Amino acid sequence: MDIRPIKTEAEYQAALAEIERLFDAALHTPEGDRLDVLTILVEAYEEQHYSIPLPDPIEAIKYHMESRGLSRRDLEAHLGSRARVAEVLNRKRPLSLEMIRRLHTGLGIAAEILIQPYSLATPAPNHGVQATAASVRSSLAPTGSRA
Numbered sequence: 001m002d003i004r005p006i007k008t009e010a011e012y013q014a015a016l017a018e019i020e021r022l023f024d025a026a027l028h029t030p031e032g033d034r035l036d037v038l039t040i041l042v043e044a045y046e047e048q049h050y051s052i053p054l055p056d057p058i059e060a061i062k063y064h065m066e067s068r069g070l071s072r073r074d075l076e077a078h079l080g081s082r083a084r085v086a087e088v089l090n091r092k093r094p095l096s097l098e099m100i101r102r103l104h105t106g107l108g109i110a111a112e113i114l115i116q117p118y119s120l121a122t123p124a125p126n127h128g129v130q131a132t133a134a135s136v137r138s139s140l141a142p143t144g145s146r147a
């Protein structure tokens with residue numbers, strides 16, 4: 001197989017087969033050099049055709065916590081109070097730039113993951129349970145007059 005840019009799926013599959021054949025090649029040998037170049041070409045092809053999207057920032061934080069045995073309390077140093085940690089993890093408050101910096105520096109979560117936009121929880125609809133100042137005034141006004 002000639003070494004050239006990989007442009008088709010067939011060329012990609014052939015390169016993978018060649019990499020598998022050369023997998024145990026010694027460094028600094030013609031086979032080892034060929035393996036290095038093919039690996040770079042395959043990585044470039046995969047990046048273009050099989051890119052994996054970055055994870056959701058909140059899910060990344062939760063995964064990081066679970067995989068390292070961290071609790072919500074451990075996040076307080078990076079996000080703020082216990083209430084602030086709950087707001088962020090429950091998607092009621094977005095990550096601030098300072099929180100992102102602290103999570104990146106303190107826990108090693110990639111900033112490129114944390115800066116992505118993500119959805120926040122939508123507040124529960126107000127089914128008329130909470131009165132506004134105007135509705136209270138109008139309900140207290142005597143009949144026939146306007147408040």
